[in-house]
Amino acid sequence: MDIGVEPPLFRDIDKIPESPCPFWTGKRVEETHLLTLIPGSIGGQLFTLRTFGELIKSRFPEICEGLATGFRSDGGEAELCRDRCAGNDRSRWVLMTRDVLEGSRNIGFAEQQKLVAEHGEQAYVIPKVLEAAVCILAEYAASGRRIFGDHPRTYTRCDEMADGYRRAVGDFSPKSLRIAANHSHDENIGIAALRRF
DSSP states (O other): OOOOOOOOOOOOTTTTTTTOOHHHHHHHHHHHHEEEEEOOOTTEEEEHHHHHHHHHHHHGGGGGOSSSSSSSSSSSHHHHHHHTTTTTTEEEEEEEESSSOOTTSSHHHHHHHHHHHOOSSSSSEOOOOHHHHHHHHHHHHHOOSSSSTTTOOEEEEEEETTTTEEHHHHHHBBOOEEEEEEOSOOEEEEOOOOEEO
């Protein structure tokens, strides 16, 4: 499948996996993060949640059976499928944590933002919906592991808002990955951290 121009791996890529993780003491980045390519396009079409949903439905029918978009959702299907990363017209590499940050569950978004900013010496940000979904499903494609799963139920809040609610991605069950709308504190909803290259 044509994904356009794949960007080269960034400088010092060989040093990053062995470096100390800024979020989990005593662990290395390779143990706590996923390196994933986010394409700018797929088969000549702009890469959006809609095109990604169509792709995963064809590749992973066991987790998408009966889903119009390839994802479970709380509604707002039309808006959900229009969502895309800002500036995602070009492919890029991202490095995202494999789990929500410790202490990030059951607190507000402003507090979660502070956790990302305080612990990450590099330029860590809150993931976009598309970035989180691609990273989570890339891990499933590579290893068969469902991170941000349903035991315990785990979501990462994301950067986008829709209908006055912040989007969250997770609860990856055998049925599919879920994209939810959330505005409250919840023990299931934490925050992942992501670097863009």
